[in-house]
Amino acid sequence: MTQMILCGRGGQGIVFLTRLLGDIATQKGLNVISSETHGMAVRGGSVNSHLKIGPFSSPLIRWGQADCLVSLDSSETLNNEHFLKQGGIVFENSSASSESGLYRVDASNMARSIGGIQLENVILLGFSIFLSNFEISLDDIRQQLAEGSRYRTREQNLAALEAGVRVAEALME
Amino acid sequence: MSIVTNDSPNLIRFLMGNEAIARGVIESGCALATAYPGTPSSEVMESLTRWKKELRYPIYLEWSINEKVAFEVAYGASLAGSRSAVIMKMVGLNVASDPFLSAAYLGVRGGLVVIVADDPGPHSSQTEQDSRFFAWFAKVPVYDPASPAEALSMTRRAFDLSEKYHVPVMLRPCLRVCHARQNVSMSGPLDPVTVGPFQKNWTKWAATPKFRLVLHGELNEKIKNISLQESDTRPRLISGAKESTLAIITSGSVSSHVQDIVVSDSRLSEVPVYKVDAPYPVNHKALQELVDSKTQTLVIEETYPVIELQLIDKTKVRGRISGHVPQQGELTPEVVERIIMNFSGVETEEMVSPTIRARRPSLCAGCPHRPAFFMIKKLFSESIFTGDIGCYTLGVNLGAVDTCLCMGASIGMASGFAHAADKTDNDQVVATIGDSTFFHAGVPALINAVHTGANFVLVLMDNNITAMTGGQPTPATDFLADGASAVPVDMEKLIRGCGVKSLEVVDPYDYRALEEALTTAKFFSHEKRSGVSVVITRRACIRSRSSSVPNIKFQVGENCDRCMTCIRDLECPAISFVKQEKIVQIDLDLCSGCGFCVDVCPSQAIAAWRNVK
Incomplete structure (x- = not known):
């Protein structure tokens, strides 16, 4: 059972991550339910997704129940912290250094250097999955990204994922 | 994107609620579907276009000019014998209410399902209205799905019910179903169903008031039979123990929160939870017997007390009417948890609301609406700005939108401000409206303004798309929902045809041209007071395919x-x-x-x- 909040600003690719993880969970035969933000808020406003794997009916996570928070924007971390359970972990896109229970990767700057800001979500994903104990493995994600239809996007996403993983590996050393 | 690549049965995919509804439409043998975009409903039609293409499914699809026309097109197809669907958001049903109420009396031939997405919160809407209440008002049965998987199943049941009783049937998904995703089992599509060709009968299909009375009696009989004979109108146990002296009755998306809360807390797991799949028309007897057999019953539904109001004796009922459930705002899991804890007598800790500094939405960098608003604000500093529904409502951020009522109201209200000007000091008005909203409900208002000699400037922000909802075509685009070619309607000719004498078309990125066009319009309407002037600021939405942004x-x-x-x-x-x-x-x-x-x-x-x- 996992309950995960993904958050950021409209346009940062929160829905892409939610859908990617949900597709993989579904292919693995798991029960998965999620909820996402659409409409006016997406115009640069605050957005978040709830993703729940396990025997859940509701697509929303209650306050104090999320296992982890994957945040593409540090100010959005503050807006979503109340969803975290005690001891829940935060994975954040930020240039600051990591602390206990709060792991940071400078995904925006790394993304610019490997092909464009739009890759920051996949970098953060690689970073987060390496550091968490989750129903979905890095190999599951590699496989799913490798099935992407457009060559350039596929190669860039895979490179972004590995870039995130390398930062996480270095952090653990 | 969850894509179905073949039509083999029993596929499981991670589907958005709106995709699941579209799948239900295809699995029901529907031959025609129409829609007007609006959050949270828009992805239903978009999913239909994908499935049409991928499965080569023979369905006619259109983004209609507005919800009223969408309803009438779907209704025509139903009378022709086809199963048909019409999709909109809840405020769209206000626009389609005229044909909706009348169609309930006349009845249908091919199954007709009216899919209306509600937005408790509201997150992206003007109101929190409950479309189940509207269904009740129209005497139309309504299904209230709890999840994407159930939305698919209920779409199919809605078509069957509609054809069995010859009534339109509503499917009312809330935002938390529309934009939830879930692993959903799908079946193969059903070949389009037909009930045979149209049979002329004016006493039915063109009924005069005398025959309407007869039809009303028939409708009442249908509703009574549905409530008595269909099991979906009865409360069914979804968790807990029947023997408890308490009960919770729930429906729709909020029932999923109720179920998770009760199941995950051992202090609550005995409380029986009953769900009503079709909350109108309920089986009164079954519902009342359940309530009478308990010491207390809690009714939790989104957004109005539809089930609660259908209970004859409410003395042992807690809900919105008794004040135990808030009368406004979305019933989020935290809110529901507190209501259930209080109802069950379980101690709760004080709930501390988090401090949230949400980023406000803003027009995109490079949005062609921004320069238009900037220039309006610069040249018309003393004016009143009547605004409209779309991305450009965000003109409030630039101080260039003072009012926002409903689709098309910028023009109607501008007329009101202009005609009242003799009695007030507000004699300068600038209305702003987008292209899709103009076609939707702005055209009659413009004719009205021209005809009555209202003096105001109308800025028509034409980005060649319905942008806010994800980029759907408008009547001015040359393609239909599924990409087939369409006849583009000439906006300038339409505006001239409405009787407008002063019309300028300008690229909003061109500072000088924009300034000049708006100055000309100001002179025509505000100084010479010669009637309505229109300035079209034309440039493709930067998010659309036809956008050309400089490198x-x-x-x-x-x-x-x-x-x-x-x-x-x-x-x-x-x-x-x-x-x-x-x-x-x-x-x-x-x-x-x-x-x-x-x-x-x-x-x-x-x-x-x-x-x-």
Whole structure:
């Protein structure tokens, strides 16, 4: 059972991550339910997704129940912290250094250097999955990204994922 | 994207609620579907177009001009013998209410399902209205799905019910179903169903008031039979123990929160939860017997007390009417948890609301609406700005939208302000409306304004798409929902045909041309007082396929004297003031290269930075 909040600003690719993880969970035969933000808020406003794997009916996570928070924007971390359970972990896109229970990767700057800001979500994903104990493995994600239809996007996403993983590996050393 | 690549049965996919509904439409043998876009309903039609293509499914699809027309097209197809569906958001049903109520009396031939998405919260709407209440008002049965998987199943049941009783049937998904995703089992599509060709019978299909009375009696009989004979109108146990002296009755998306809360807490797991799949028309007897057999019953439903009001004896009922459930706002899991804890007598800790500093939405960097609003604000500083529904409602951020009522109201209200001007000091009015909203409900209002000689400026912000809801075509585009070719309607001819004498078309990125066009309109309507003038600001939405944004980015140079004009008057998300360094900065990730800020800057401090690859 996992309950995960993904958050950021409209346009940062929160829905892409939610859908990617949900597709993989579904292919693995798991029960998965999620909820996402659409409409006016997406115009640069605050957005978040709830993703729940396990025997859940509701697509929303209650306050104090999320296992982890994957945040593409540090100010959005503050807006979503109340969803975290005690001891829940935060994975954040930020240039600051990591602390206990709060792991940071400078995904925006790394993304610019490997092909464009739009890759920051996949970098953060690689970073987060390496550091968490989750129903979905890095190999599951590699496989799913490798099935992407457009060559350039596929190669860039895979490179972004590995870039995130390398930062996480270095952090653990 | 969850894609179905073949039509083999029993596929499981991670589907959005709106995709699941579309799948249900295809699995029901539906031959025609119409819609007008609106959050949270828009993805139903988009999913239908994908499935039509991928499965080569023979269905006619259209984004209609508005919900009323969409309903009438679907109703016509039903009378022709086909199964048909019409999709909209709840405020769209207000627009379609005329044919909706009348169709309930006349009845249907091919199954007709009216899919209306509600937005408790509201997150992206003007109201929190409950479409189940509207269904009750119209005497139309309604299904209230709890999840994407159930939305698929209920779509199919709705078609069957509609054909069995010859009534339109509503499917009412809430936002938390529409934009939830879940692993959903799918079946193969059903070949389009037909009930045979139309049989002429004016006493039914063109009934005069005398026959309407007969039809009303028939409708009442249908509703009574549905409530008595269909099991979906009865409360069914979904968790807990029947023997408990308490009960919770629930319906729709909020029932999923109720179930998770009760199941996950051992202090609550005995409380029986009953769900009603079709909350109108309920089986009164079954519902009342359940309530009478308990000491207390809690009714939790979104957003109005539809089940609660259908209970004859409410003395042992807690809900919205008794004040135990809030009368407004979305029933989020935290709210529901508290209501259930209080109802069950379980101690709860005080709930501390988190401090949330949500980022406000803003027009995109490079949005062609921004320069239009900037110039309106600059040239019409004394005017009243009547606004409308779409991305450009965000003109409030630039101080260039003062009112927002409903689709098309910018023009009708501008007339009201203009005609009242003799009695007030507000004699200068500028209305702003988008292209899709103009077609939807603005055209009759414009004819009315021309006819009555109202003096105001109308700025028609034409980005060639319905942008807010994800880029659907309008009547001016040359393609239909599924990409087939369409006859584009000529906007200028339409406006001239409405009787408008002063019409300018301008590229909003062109500072001087924009200034000139709006000045001409101001002279015509506000100074000469010669009637309505229209300025079309035309440039494709930067998010659309036809967008042409220059391959260039801009930066702030040393000439910047921090006058803040760009930040205050342009409100571009790419431009910000960095407090620590006290400089104005352009975020190169966000800058789209429109270059309008170059003309806005009084110190000529902004210049092209570099070409981007």
